[in-house]
Amino acid sequence: MATIRDVAKEAGVSVATVSRVLNDNGYVGVETRKRVLETIERLNYSPNEVARSLYKRKSRLIGLLLPDITNPFFPQLARGVEDEVNQAGFRLLLGNSDEEATKELDYIQTFEQNHVVGIISATNNTDRENYENIDLPVVFLDRTSKHHPSVFADGREGGRLAARALIDRGSTKITLIKGPAHVQPAQDRFQGALAELSKAAVDFSVLGTTSYAFEEAKTWAEELFTKHPETDGVIASNDIVGIAILHEALRLGKSIPDELQIIGFDDIPLSSLSYPSLSTIRQPAYEMGKEAAKLLIRMIKKEQEIDQMIQLPVSLIERNTTRKVDKDE
Amino acid sequence: MATIRDVAKEAGVSVATVSRVLNDNGYVGVETRKRVLETIERLNYSPNEVARSLYKRKSRLIGLLLPDITNPFFPQLARGVEDEVNQAGFRLLLGNSDEEATKELDYIQTFEQNHVVGIISATNNTDRENYENIDLPVVFLDRTSKHHPSVFADGREGGRLAARALIDRGSTKITLIKGPAHVQPAQDRFQGALAELSKAAVDFSVLGTTSYAFEEAKTWAEELFTKHPETDGVIASNDIVGIAILHEALRLGKSIPDELQIIGFDDIPLSSLSYPSLSTIRQPAYEMGKEAAKLLIRMIKKEQEIDQMIQLPVSLIERNTTRKVDKDE
DNA sequence: CCTACTTATGTAACCGGTTACACATAAAAT
DNA sequence: ATTTTATGTGTAACCGGTTACATAAGTAGG
Numbered sequence: 049m050a051t052i053r054d055v056a057k058e059a060g061v062s063v064a065t066v067s068r069v070l071n072d073n074g075y076v077g078v079e080t081r082k083r084v085l086e087t088i089e090r091l092n093y094s095p096n097e098v099a100r101s102l103y104k105r106k107s108r109l110i111g112l113l114l115p116d117i118t119n120p121f122f123p124q125l126a127r128g129v130e131d132e133v134n135q136a137g138f139r140l141l142l143g144n145s146d147e148e149a150t151k152e153l154d155y156i157q158t159f160e161q162n163h164v165v166g167i168i169s170a171t172n173n174t175d176r177e178n179y180e181n182i183d184l185p186v187v188f189l190d191r192t193s194k195h196h197p198s199v200f201a202d203g204r205e206g207g208r209l210a211a212r213a214l215i216d217r218g219s220t221k222i223t224l225i226k227g228p229a230h231v232q233p234a235q236d237r238f239q240g241a242l243a244e245l246s247k248a249a250v251d252f253s254v255l256g257t258t259s260y261a262f263e264e265a266k267t268w269a270e271e272l273f274t275k276h277p278e279t280d281g282v283i284a285s286n287d288i289v290g291i292a293i294l295h296e297a298l299r300l301g302k303s304i305p306d307e308l309q310i311i312g313f314d315d316i317p318l319s320s321l322s323y324p325s326l327s328t329i330r331q332p333a334y335e336m337g338k339e340a341a342k343l344l345i346r347m348i349k350k351e352q353e354i355d356q357m358i359q360l361p362v363s364l365i366e367r368n369t370t371r372k373v374d375k376d377e
Numbered sequence: 378m379a380t381i382r383d384v385a386k387e388a389g390v391s392v393a394t395v396s397r398v399l400n401d402n403g404y405v406g407v408e409t410r411k412r413v414l415e416t417i418e419r420l421n422y423s424p425n426e427v428a429r430s431l432y433k434r435k436s437r438l439i440g441l442l443l444p445d446i447t448n449p450f451f452p453q454l455a456r457g458v459e460d461e462v463n464q465a466g467f468r469l470l471l472g473n474s475d476e477e478a479t480k481e482l483d484y485i486q487t488f489e490q491n492h493v494v495g496i497i498s499a500t501n502n503t504d505r506e507n508y509e510n511i512d513l514p515v516v517f518l519d520r521t522s523k524h525h526p527s528v529f530a531d532g533r534e535g536g537r538l539a540a541r542a543l544i545d546r547g548s549t550k551i552t553l554i555k556g557p558a559h560v561q562p563a564q565d566r567f568q569g570a571l572a573e574l575s576k577a578a579v580d581f582s583v584l585g586t587t588s589y590a591f592e593e594a595k596t597w598a599e600e601l602f603t604k605h606p607e608t609d610g611v612i613a614s615n616d617i618v619g620i621a622i623l624h625e626a627l628r629l630g631k632s633i634p635d636e637l638q639i640i641g642f643d644d645i646p647l648s649s650l651s652y653p654s655l656s657t658i659r660q661p662a663y664e665m666g667k668e669a670a671k672l673l674i675r676m677i678k679k680e681q682e683i684d685q686m687i688q689l690p691v692s693l694i695e696r697n698t699t700r701k702v703d704k705d706e
Numbered sequence: 707c708c709t710a711c712t713t714a715t716g717t718a719a720c721c722g723g724t725t726a727c728a729c730a731t732a733a734a735a736t
Numbered sequence: 737a738t739t740t741t742a743t744g745t746g747t748a749a750c751c752g753g754t755t756a757c758a759t760a761a762g763t764a765g766g
Binding site: 101 | 468620646
């Protein structure tokens with residue numbers, strides 16, 4: 049692998065000149081520049097980022113910390129982040145925390161050791177000491193923090209929308225699935241839905257769950273119909289749980305949406321492919337990722353004041369697990 | 378951020394000694410070691426990976442190149458890779474290529490510039506010049522290459538299994554969906570299924586597709602039933618397409634699996650949550666990721682000769698889009 | 707004609723680790 | 737008692753970029 053010194057020698061100039069050509073700063077004569085560029089080409093030279101990072105004390109890497117890329121919601125976030133940071137010349141160091149504090153800490157350390165210029169984290173416990181003595185730009189994604197800028201969807205409003213949707217469409221015995229207690233956005237949705245249900249003239253019950261994993265979603269679906277067989281409307285904590293419930297309901301021979309309405313949360317790509325297709329509250333995951341990345345990049349470039357909180361709107365995606373409602377009611 | 382020199386000064390030793398303590402090599406007195414460790418603790422020192430990488434000419438990073446993390450098959454691969462490399466102390470630099478040669482090349486360059494110690498790529502065009510002048514260990518995942526070790530599932534056998542399954546369960550007018558021509562494993566499956574169908578006493582037709590994206594899957598599902606309304610068995614190119622077809626079939630009022638059997642490929646997590654749940658050919662994605670990582674790590678450590686090709690078995694996952702068959706036929 | 711500024715280029719220090727080599731002492735071998 | 741060998745520690749070069757500073761020539765202004 050050729051170094052800048054090789055190029056310098058070959059082109060008959062000093063390393064400083066090569067560096068100037070490379071970074072397009074300082075004065076370089078037209079002829080010299082041409083010669084250097086030609087030599088770079090010829091030697092197939094590409095600068096060593098590591099050496100550069102060492103001197104500059106910063107790399108062109110950004111750390112992205114997710115709970116679990118295997119959960120279909122996160123790849124979309126990740127893709128949004130990636131597309132945006134790439135455009136600005138950055139690359140991603142990726143980590144899955146599995147919501148474990150140790151793994152999280154390990155990754156944060158890796159990020160620092162590798163001189164990342166910023167971190168985007170979609171992790172719980174946002175205010176844990178983990179993030180307190182970091183002097184890097186940090187943006188929380190799909191989470192909120194008092195101490196760091198955050199990008200998230202309006203979960204409360206989402207919960208309200210979901211509840212309103214079922215109520216408006218005639219469900220009267222609603223079951224509200226409460227997602228894991230430690231997952232912030234799950235609780236926001238829950239609170240929003242709870243508030244709306246409380247205001248309305250419907251019966252409802254709450255079913256607590258502890259994770260989002262596929263396997264367990266099936267268990268909860270079964271539990272739901274054992275505990276609340278008479279329910280005629282379910283607000284799921286996310287689309288995976290929603291689809292699991294749909295599956296179980298069909299297995300039990302329930303007619304959807306006539307006997308039972310179901311509404312999910314997230315709008316993961318596969319939701320539109322369930323049958324009946326799942327009505328859901330959409331979070332603009334890809335856009336959220338992009339916004340977080342944009343925000344982080346602004347922080348990295350120290351552009352003016354940055355918005356501390358970016359809340360993106362959620363929307364009701366009406367598909368076929370909820371009944372149609374007359375527009376003019 | 379404290380440096381090794383700060384630690385050395387504080388502990389009253391030389392940087393060499395601190396380095397020896399850090400890396401646990403060379404001779405260090407018991408007392409000295411204790412003092413150094415205590416100082417490291419007190420200063421909250423953690424070594425700068427970038428400086429280390431520069432001297433060693435290798436980092437602790439591994440490059441992972443995927444077509445698109447948004448496709449539900451790949452997060453599983455990625456997770457397998459991550460879990461395995463983490464255990465060996467490596468971290469991941471992630472890139473999505475979107476199957477575009479330019480992006481791919483850009484990422485490979487990033488990987489090299491950042492001194493990654495190895496690359497795992499799940500990219501087509503494995504034998505493109507891209508990978509020819511790399512003097513790093515490269516493992517192809519879910520793809521094969523003549524020049525580099527590869528980890529992949531037995532796609533041909535998968536195709537045969539899928540075809541056999543439908544034939545054995547009584548489909549006689551089968552439609553075989555041919556995945557994108559440039560995606561190697563899709564073609565393997567296709568060839569396998571084709572071979573099996575050709576041998577059997579069934580009618581069949583082939584429908585070509587050009588991508589795996591969600592949106593387009595719906596289009597092909599519609600196209601399928603327009604062109605071949607009488608089909609009673611579909612071999613989908615992957616689970617997403619399979620689920621899209623299932624969705625469309627149900628929308629058209631077809632009874633599954635009585636009127637129409639469907640078999641997918643991959644066994645993505647959501648396949649078991651479709652209704653009826655999707656029968657499919659399972660690829661052990663997580664394990665494939667792990668195997669690829671293990672292989673790469675062995676190459677990095679230059680342990681003995683390495684297996685050039687690791688083929689993992691596929692298996693038929695019989696769920697409810699195929700009919701039950703008597704065991705003793 | 708002299709000063710001041712612009713343009714062009716080179717030298718060497720620096721970033722923060724790692725390690726070859728030198729040196730010193732103590733213990734073991736001859 | 738002398739030579740080896742094992743143990744413990746320090747000095748400085750090195751990895752490959754970037755950049756502060758020095759030097760020099762050309763040219764614009766007074």
